[in-house]
Amino acid sequence: MSVRTILILLVMLAASVGFAGNEQVNLAIAKDVKFSYLDNDGNELGAKYFNDTTGKMLIGGMDTEVVSSKYSSNEKKRMAVRFEFPVEIHPSSIDFNWMWGHNEMQWFDRAEVFVGNKAGNLPLVKTFNNRRIKQNSIPISIKLPPCKGRYVEIVFSQDANVKYFMMSFSCLRIMATASDLAQMNASSGDMLLSLVRQAPCNLFEYGKPATMPLELTAPKSGRATLKYTLRNYFGDIAEQQESSVTCKAGKNIFPITMEGLETGYYVLEVAAELNAAKRIYKAECQASMGVAGFRVRNMAEALAADCRFGIQGGFGCPESNDAMVKLGLNWQRSFVQFGPNVGKNPAQPFEDSDNFIKALVQDGSRIMMLEIKTFPADCYDVKRFGPMKGDWFINTVPVKAKYLEYIKKLVSRIPKEQKFFEIWNEPWDINPAEFAETAKMTEQAIRQARPDAIIGPNLGPIANLVKIIEYGGLDKMDMITIHPYAPDFKSSPEKAEIRQWVKAFKATVKKNLRRELDLYVTEIGWPTPKGGPIVNTEQEQAQYTVRACLELYAEGIKGIMPYCLGQPETDPNEKEHFFGFVRKNLEPKPVLLAYANLACMIEGSKYLGDLWLGPDIGAMLFCRNGINTLVVYTPGKPQKILLRPDAAAVTITDIMGARQTVSVKNNRLSLTLTGDPLYIVGVGDKLKALITDSTRQRWTDVYKREMRPAMPFTSPPQIDGDFSKWRNFPKVRIVDTAVSEKDASATLQIGYDRNFLYLALQVTDDDPGVNDREGAHVWDGDCLELFFSPLPENAIPGFLKENDYQLLIAPTSKSGNPVVVFGDVYRRGQEVKGVKTFFKKRPDGWDAEIALPLSAFAGAVGEKGRKWALEASLDDADKKRGRVQINSNGRGDNWSNSSVWSLLELK
Numbered sequence: 001m002s003v004r005t006i007l008i009l010l011v012m013l014a015a016s017v018g019f020a021g022n023e024q025v026n027l028a029i030a031k032d033v034k035f036s037y038l039d040n041d042g043n044e045l046g047a048k049y050f051n052d053t054t055g056k057m058l059i060g061g062m063d064t065e066v067v068s069s070k071y072s073s074n075e076k077k078r079m080a081v082r083f084e085f086p087v088e089i090h091p092s093s094i095d096f097n098w099m100w101g102h103n104e105m106q107w108f109d110r111a112e113v114f115v116g117n118k119a120g121n122l123p124l125v126k127t128f129n130n131r132r133i134k135q136n137s138i139p140i141s142i143k144l145p146p147c148k149g150r151y152v153e154i155v156f157s158q159d160a161n162v163k164y165f166m167m168s169f170s171c172l173r174i175m176a177t178a179s180d181l182a183q184m185n186a187s188s189g190d191m192l193l194s195l196v197r198q199a200p201c202n203l204f205e206y207g208k209p210a211t212m213p214l215e216l217t218a219p220k221s222g223r224a225t226l227k228y229t230l231r232n233y234f235g236d237i238a239e240q241q242e243s244s245v246t247c248k249a250g251k252n253i254f255p256i257t258m259e260g261l262e263t264g265y266y267v268l269e270v271a272a273e274l275n276a277a278k279r280i281y282k283a284e285c286q287a288s289m290g291v292a293g294f295r296v297r298n299m300a301e302a303l304a305a306d307c308r309f310g311i312q313g314g315f316g317c318p319e320s321n322d323a324m325v326k327l328g329l330n331w332q333r334s335f336v337q338f339g340p341n342v343g344k345n346p347a348q349p350f351e352d353s354d355n356f357i358k359a360l361v362q363d364g365s366r367i368m369m370l371e372i373k374t375f376p377a378d379c380y381d382v383k384r385f386g387p388m389k390g391d392w393f394i395n396t397v398p399v400k401a402k403y404l405e406y407i408k409k410l411v412s413r414i415p416k417e418q419k420f421f422e423i424w425n426e427p428w429d430i431n432p433a434e435f436a437e438t439a440k441m442t443e444q445a446i447r448q449a450r451p452d453a454i455i456g457p458n459l460g461p462i463a464n465l466v467k468i469i470e471y472g473g474l475d476k477m478d479m480i481t482i483h484p485y486a487p488d489f490k491s492s493p494e495k496a497e498i499r500q501w502v503k504a505f506k507a508t509v510k511k512n513l514r515r516e517l518d519l520y521v522t523e524i525g526w527p528t529p530k531g532g533p534i535v536n537t538e539q540e541q542a543q544y545t546v547r548a549c550l551e552l553y554a555e556g557i558k559g560i561m562p563y564c565l566g567q568p569e570t571d572p573n574e575k576e577h578f579f580g581f582v583r584k585n586l587e588p589k590p591v592l593l594a595y596a597n598l599a600c601m602i603e604g605s606k607y608l609g610d611l612w613l614g615p616d617i618g619a620m621l622f623c624r625n626g627i628n629t630l631v632v633y634t635p636g637k638p639q640k641i642l643l644r645p646d647a648a649a650v651t652i653t654d655i656m657g658a659r660q661t662v663s664v665k666n667n668r669l670s671l672t673l674t675g676d677p678l679y680i681v682g683v684g685d686k687l688k689a690l691i692t693d694s695t696r697q698r699w700t701d702v703y704k705r706e707m708r709p710a711m712p713f714t715s716p717p718q719i720d721g722d723f724s725k726w727r728n729f730p731k732v733r734i735v736d737t738a739v740s741e742k743d744a745s746a747t748l749q750i751g752y753d754r755n756f757l758y759l760a761l762q763v764t765d766d767d768p769g770v771n772d773r774e775g776a777h778v779w780d781g782d783c784l785e786l787f788f789s790p791l792p793e794n795a796i797p798g799f800l801k802e803n804d805y806q807l808l809i810a811p812t813s814k815s816g817n818p819v820v821v822f823g824d825v826y827r828r829g830q831e832v833k834g835v836k837t838f839f840k841k842r843p844d845g846w847d848a849e850i851a852l853p854l855s856a857f858a859g860a861v862g863e864k865g866r867k868w869a870l871e872a873s874l875d876d877a878d879k880k881r882g883r884v885q886i887n888s889n890g891r892g893d894n895w896s897n898s899s900v901w902s903l904l905e906l907k
Contacts, residue, residue: 024092024093024175024176024177024178025175025176025177025178025180025181026095026173026174026175027083027085027089027091027174027175027176027180027181027184028083028172028173028174030085030181030184031184031185031190032085032086032184033083033084033085033086034083034084035081035082035083035084036081036082037079037080037081037082038080038081038082038153039080040078040080042119042120076157076158076159077108077157077158077159078155078156078157078158079155079156080153080154080155080156081153081154081155081172082119082151082152082153083151083152083153083174084119084150084151085150085151085152085184086150086184087150087180087183087184088117088148088149088150089148089149089150089152089174089176089180089183089184090146090147090148090176090177090180091115091144091147091152091174091175091176092143092144092175092176092177093141093142093143093144093175094111094113094126094141094142094144094152094154094172094173094174094175095140095141095142095172095173095175096140096171096172096173108130108156108157108158109129109130109157109158109159109160110127110128110129110130110156110157110158110159111127111128111130111142111154111155111156111157112124112126112127112128112154112155112157113125113126113127113128113142113144113152113153113154114151114152114153114154114155115144115147115148115149115151115152115153116149116150116151117149117150117151118151119151122149122151122153125144125145125147126142126143126144126145128142141175152174154172171568171570178194178215179251182217182250182251185217185219190219190281190283191216191217191218191219191272191274191281191282191283192215192216192217192283193214193215193216193217193270193272193283193284193285194214194215194285195212195213195214195215195256195268195270195285195286195287196212196213196214196215197212197287197585197586197587198211198212199319199322200319200320200322200323200326201290201319201320201323201582201586201587201588201592202287202288202289202290202586202587202588203289203290203291203292203323203326203327203588204261204289204290204291204292205291205292205293205294205326206261206262206263206291206292206293206294206657207293209257209258209259210257210258210259210261210289210291211255211256211257211258212255212256212268212287212289213253213254213255213256214226214228214253214254214255214256214270215251215252215253216247216251216252216253216254216272216274216283217250217251217252218247218248218249218250218252218274218276218281219249219276219281220249220274220276220277220279220281221246221247221248221249221276222246222247222274222275222276222277223244223245223246223247223274223275223276224244224245224246224247224272224273224274224275225242225243225244225272225273226241226242226243226244226245226254226270226271226272227240227241227242227270227271227272228240228241228242228256228268228269228270228271229268229269230258230261230266230267230268230269231266231267231269232262232264232265232266232656233264233265233266233539233542233590233593233594233655233656238261238262238266239258239261241256247274247276256268256270261291262291262656262657262658262659263291263292263293263593263597263656263657263658264290264291264593264654264656264657264658265288265289265290265588265589265590265592265593265594265656266288266289266290266291267286267287267288267289268286268287268288268289269284269285269286270284270285270286271283271284272284287587288583288587288588288589289587289588290588290592290593291593292326292327292593292596292597292600292657293600293657294326294327294328295326295327295328295600296325296326296328296365297328297330297365298364298365299330299364299365299366299367299417302328302330302365302367303367305603305604306603306604307328307330307331307367307599307603308331308553308557308558308559308560308599308603309328309329309330309331309549309560309595309598309599309603310324310329310330310331310332310333310366310367310369310559310560310561311324311329311331311332311333311561311562311564311565311581312332312333312334312522312523312561312562312563312564312565313332313333313334313360313564313565314563314564314565314566314567315564315565315566315567315568315580316564316565316566317566317586318359319586320565320566320582320586321360321366321565323582323588323592324565325363325365325366327592327596327599328596328599328600328603329595329596329599330365330366330367331366331367331369331559331560331561332360332366332367332368332369332561333368333369333371333422333522333523333561334356334360334368334369334370334371335370335371335373336353336356336357336370336371336372336410336414337353337371337372337373337374337375337410350409350410350413353410353413354413357370357413357414357415357418361415361418364417367418367420367559368418368420369420369421369422369481369520369522369559369561370414370418370420370421370422371422371424371425371458371522372407372410372421372422372423372424372442372446373394373423373424373425374393374394375393375398375403375406376406377393378402379398379399379402379403379406380392380393380396380398380399381396381397381398381399384396384397385397391429394424394427394429394430395427395429395430396430396434397430397434397437397438398438398441400441403441403442403445404441404444404445404448405445406445407442407445407446407449408445408448408449409449411445411446411449411450411453412449412450414450416450419450419452419453419454420453420454420520420559421446421450421453421454421455421456422456422457422458422481422520422522423438423439423442423443423455423456423457423458424438424439424457424458424460425458425460425522426458426460426483427458427459427460427464428460431825431828432464432467432468432470432471432473432825433467433471435457435459435464435468435473436467436468436471436472436473437471437473439457439468439473439474439477440472440473440475440476442455443455443476443477444476447476453478454478454479454518455476455477455478455479456474456477456478456479456480456481456517456518456520457473457474457477457480457481458480458481458482458483458522459480459482464825465505465508465509465512465799466508466512467825467826469509469512469513470512474509474513474517477517478517478518479517479518479519479520479558480509480517480518480519480520481519481520481521481522482502482505482519482520482521482522483521483522483523483524483563484498484501484502484505484521484524484548484552485523485524485525486498486526486544487891487892487893487896487897488534488890488891488892488893489526489527489534489536489575489892490526490534490535490536492540492543492544492547492635492636492675492701493544493547493548493551494547494618494635494699494701494702495635495699495701495702495703497702497703498524498548498551498552499551499552499554499555499694500695502519502551502552502555502557503555503695504799505519505799506519506555508799518558519555519556519557519558520557520558520559520560520561521552521557521559521560521561521562522559522561523561523562523563523564524545524548524549524552524560524562524563525541525545525562525563525564525579526540526541526544526545526579527541527575527576527577527578527579528540528541528578528579528589529571529572529573529574529575529577529578530572530573531572531573532572532573532574532575532738533736533738533739533884534575538589538590538591539590539675539676540675541589541590541591542589542590542591542593542594542595542655542676543594543633543636543655543675543676543677545562545591545594545595546594546595546598546655546677547618547633547675547677549562549595549598550598550602550618550620550631550677553602553607554607554610554620554694556607562581562595563579564579564580564581565580565581565582566580566581566582566583566584566586567579567580567584568584569583569584581595590656593656593657594655594656596657597653597655597656597657598677600657601629601631601653601657601679601681602622602624602629602631604624604625605622605623605624605629606622606623606624607620607621607622608621608622608623608628608688608691609621609688609691609692609694610691610692610693610694610696610698611630611687611690611691611692612690612692612696612698613632613641613643613690614639614641615698615699615700616634616635616637616639616698616699616700616701617632617633617634617639617641617673617698618631618632618633618634618635618677618698619631619632619690621683621687621688621691627681627682628681628682628683628684628685628687629679629680629681629682629683630643630645630679630680630683630687631677631678631679631680632671632673632677632678632680633673633674633675633676633677633678634673634674634675635675635699635701636674636675638672638673638674639672639673640670640671640672640673641670641671641673642668642669642670642671643668643669643670643671643680644667644668644669644686644687645664645667645669645680645682645683645684645687646667646683646684646685646686646687647664647682647683647684648663648664649661649662649663649664649682650662650664650669650680650681650682650683651680651681651682652678652679652680652681653678653679653681654676654678654679655676655677655678659681703891703900705869705889705899705900705901705902705903706889706902706903707902707903707905708730708732708750708870708902708903708904708905709730709904709905709907710750710751710752710868710870710904710905710906710907711728711729711730711750711751711752711907712751712752712753712864712906712907713751713752713753713758714753715753716753716755716756717751717758717851719836719837719838719849719850719851720838720849721838721840721847721849723760723762723847723849726749726751726760729749729750729751729760730749730750731747731748731749732747732748732749732750732872732888733745733746733747733888734746734747734748734872734873734874734886734887734888735886736884736886736887736890739876739884739886741764742764742766742844743764743765743766743876743878743881744763744764744765744874744876744878744884744886745763745764745874745886746761746762746763746764746784746872746874746886747761747762748760748761748784748872748888749761750870750904752862752906753862754854754862754863755853755854755855755862756836756851756852756853756854756862757788757851757852757854757857757860757862758849758850758851758852759786759809759848759849759850759851759852760848760849761784761809761847761848761849761850762845762847763782763784763845763846763847763848763874764844764845765782765844765845765846765876765878766844766878767878767879767880767881768782768811768841768842768843768844768845768846769782769811769812769841769846770782770876770877770878770879771783771810771811771812771813771814771877772813772814773810773813773814774813774814774815774819775819775821775829776808776821776822776823776828776829778808778810778813778819778821779808779823779875780875780877780883781810781812781813781875781877781883782810782811782812782846782875782876782877783808783809783810783819783874783875784808784809784810784848784872784873784874784875785806785807785808785809785823785872785873785874785875785894785895786805786806786807786808786809786870786871786872787804787805787806787807787869787870787871787872787873787894787895787898787901788804788805788806788807788857788868788869788870788901789803789804789805789868789869789870789898789901790803790854790857790858790859790860790861790866790868791803791858791859792867792868792869792898792901792903793898793899799896799897799898800824800825800826800895800896800897800898801898802826802858803857803858803859804824804869804898805822805824805827805857806822806823806824806895807820807821807822807823807832807852808820808821808822808823809837809848809850811839811841811846811848812839812841818837818839820832820835820837820850823895832852832853832856833853833856834853834855834856835850835851835852835853835856836850836851837849837850837851838850862906863906864906864907865905865906866905866906867903867904867905867906868903868904868906869898869901869902869903869904870901870902870904871887871888871889871891871894871900871901871902872887872888873885873886873887873888873894873895874886874887874888888902889901889902
């Protein structure tokens with residue numbers, strides 16, 4: 001068995017695990033395990049019968065559906081899966097989850113688990129009845145009674161609620177102890193080597209020894225050589241050891257103890273070589289770990305210390321939650337409701353919410369930001385919105401009287417000291433007027449149950465902000481929560497101008513609401529997938545997170561909760577699987593230690609201002625208890641500076657918390673700055689003279705909008721697909737280096753006359769015409785998104801205004817017809833009156849000619865010398881690959897930021 005395979009098998013050890021080897025591992029993906037689908041008679045079925053084209057989707061952890069062949073039909077459904085193991089095992093649970101989304105109709109009624117040694121006659125050991133419909137994406141674990149056998153069979157059935165879709169399964173796991181895994185490996189003659197994770201999350205308290213047990217399962221007795229290397233965040237060797245030990249056949253435990261470690265992130269690498277029975281066995285393993293000063297305190301103590309740092313708790317568990325508390329990261333954003341109940345009893349049960357909240361707040365340490373989102377079926381307004389369809393529980397307005405009663409009951413069950421409530425999360429598909437209505441009634445209900453509550457909405461698209469203010473949605477709110485991501489999820493916070501975005505947001509609120517509201521950040525982050533269109537290294541994740549949070553703190557953000565605690569890490573190319581601060585195996589990533597160190601260094605400080613030390617140098621001055629701390633860094637490229645710290649000695653703390661005291665001679669301190677912030681503690685007050693306006697442009701790597709020409713038509717052209725008339729018009733290429741041009745790319749040409757804006761589009765697509773959406777949702781399939789403003793502004797960042805238009809141009813849709821509609825929040829879903837179109841599908845793509853009447857755009861005048869703003873995004877939704885978006889300017893925020901649209905000069 002390869003080292004990589006061994007490492008994959010080590011998953012989420014329980015906090016109570018000692019050295020006894022009872023940690024839980026997934027045997028479904030172990031070596032020599034056979035896997036098959038079965039029909040009603042127990043005969044094997046081909047994997048394609050269940051849309052599992054590779055035969056490995058269900059156990060491979062891929063973000064792909066494995067579904068019943070009768071997936072959407074109104075019939076009884078069944079899926080049976082059998083595992084055959086090389087030796088007898090003792091399964092403890094069957095764990096599984098399914099696809100993302102909010103489709104509560106994906107479900108099953110019953111799961112039966114059979115375990116034994118005779119494939120044709122397996123005894124039933126567990127029946128799991130699923131009595132309530134919940135929102136999907138919640139993992140399920142079926143706990144098993146003591147049982148054993150070489151065969152495990154799981155049968156999922158849907159026979160009572162046939163109107164519901166069959167669940168789309170992914171990532172099925174058979175959990176058992178590592179002892180079973182060791183027995184399986186011993187039977188194949190392999191040596192197993194693993195480091196036993198220590199709760200919580202391999203975090204060790206600074207100043208105390210750090211011990212990790214090394215578990216070596218030997219196929220034979222003999223002498224083994226153990227070598228271990230400990231590397232820090234920077235890749236330097238912090239410690240090395242080698243020893244010779246005697247191994248017995250079976251499991252052996254050798255504790256590895258490390259003393260005197262600086263605070264920081266580490267990777268422990270271990271290699272073992274066993275000489276036994278005239279054979280050499282070799283194995284390797286590694287684990288990440290962290291050393292930090294623990295700051296355990298209760299909620300009152302954290303608030304008194306002006307704690308502002310925490311985490312978005314998605315995909316967390318008791319152990320990872322405990323890790324955040326030990327690190328002094330007391331804020332935690334979590335939902336408080338579970339998916340709507342659409343079963344026989346429409347009343348929303350509160351037991352799940354009660355248990356969830358109790359588990360989080362029972363130790364009294366967390367400052368919770370509780371997200372109020374969704375409502376039960378008996379609050380649905382069928383008279384207003386018709387039969388339930390789609391995501392009705394997040395994009396419709398509930399019946400007021402019932403909803404108020406429901407929210408009051410929900411909030412009254414929450415501990416009284418928890419008083420921060422966030423209304424909704426990114427309400428993309430509800431118009432501003434209706435969301436304002438829902439937000440107002442939610443605030444009213446919370447306030448009645450908890451008069452001292454601090455309440456505010458999350459508004460999603462920034463264009464919603466002004467409209468929601470106009471409709472009174474913020475009239476009685478205390479705060480707003482925001483999600484200031486980098487638009488492409490990979491640009492640095494400086495390049496993405498996150499700080500300017502926050503400043504503009506605050507100014508917009510003050511201008512339109514005529515008062516200021518506190519801001520809280522309940523999501524921000526940089527994912528670390530290994531592939532795909534969005535790739536960040538773990539070092540970049542740590543650097544960007546710390547630098548962004550420094551900026552947010554400087555802007556007065558009251559609570560900062562990055563996204564997120566942990567994620568599934570199943571698809572290596574999917575960004576939504578790798579935002580976590582803790583890995584899937586509950587080991588820390590560098591960002592966790594860097595973020596905890598930031599909180600320790602800055603919490604409770606007063607931000608004094610930004611110093612000007614030259615271009616592309618960040619320099620932020622803070623003061624706590626009369627002691628000044630200067631934080632310095634670059635956007636990435638190293639720079640040497642000579643700092644005059646106005647002090648005889650300073651303490652320099654690196655991004656991970658390792659510190660050294662340095663004497664300063666002649667008031668000169670030589671520093672080499674990188675993307676890793678340095679904290680210079682003890683600088684003098686004379687540095688305050690270098691403070692400049694924080695709006696001063698100090699970063700050179702920021703986006704500059706392009707200039708493009710638009711050529712005139714001297715006479716109105718025919719919209720007929722004849723591209724010869726476009727021969728002399730400039731071309732705009734829409735490509736992305738992360739996507740093959742044969743897979744998805746386009747050429748756009750632009751023209752105009754006094755009455756129309758003309759577009760010629762030639763798309764290359766190896767799977768053209770994929771779109772099963774309608775109206776304002778066609779962007780989720782093959783589509784061109786056109787961003788156009790006849791009255792462009794240069795404000796950075798420029799939120800969408802009413803003269804900024806988004807158009808969705810799709811060659812086909814669910815109905816089979818082309819679609820040209822507005823997609824922006826001001827005119828969402830409205831058809832463009834007077835538009836002229838031509839669409840043609842090719843084997844390798846599709847063509848379009850479009851004539852958009854200028855009368856549809858307020859302020860549009862088609863005459864030479866005018867400047868418009870125009871940009872485009874190509875959406876491509878292949879059946880196998882899923883959806884990608886390619887932008888003509890390389891930006892991912894065209895939908896919300898008109899200041900990045902290229903200027904179009906009318907020639």
